[in-house]
Amino acid sequence: MSKVSTIHQTVTLPAPPNIVYKTHVDAKAHARFSGHPAQLTAKPGGRFSHYGGALGGFVVLLQKNRRIVLAWRASSWAEGDYSIADFVLTKVANGTRVEFTQSGVPTASAKSIASGWHEHYWAPLSKFLARD
DSSP states (O other), X not given: OOXXXXXXXXXXXXXXXXXXXXXXXXXXXXXXXXXXXXXXXXXXXXXXXXXXXXXXXXXEEEETTTXXXXXXXXXXXXXXXXXXXXXEEEEETTEEEEEEEEEEEEHHHHHHHHHHIIIIIIHHHXXXXXXX
16 A cells, blocks of 8 residues: 555534444444445454445454444455544433544545545434434
8 A cells, every 4th residue: 555644533423322333333224324235244353345335344343332443445445455444432412422533544545535434424324313
């Protein structure tokens, strides 16, 4: 992989940590909020494929309702290149604060990936959770 960057984002979602966690590790819930096919085996080493295969990888760590770590890659990346996507969930008064860090992102793609998290992930997830 060429030069890499790290993306840091903090969002507050309108649901408790157990619900936010479920939308990340349950493929059916992920597909409902994203509007795209999703597959995930929710255990360390389990594979995942989201957005109809545009993104995929495997589960590194699951701490129920607290933390999710994924080895994450775009399908356009070179075979074997992964970033690490780390979601830390904390209960706050109005829902769940997610401290998100994605390290190992190709610098050339970092800006578009960062905006993609907001546009294709956090915004639809927040809207989905607000309805439930």
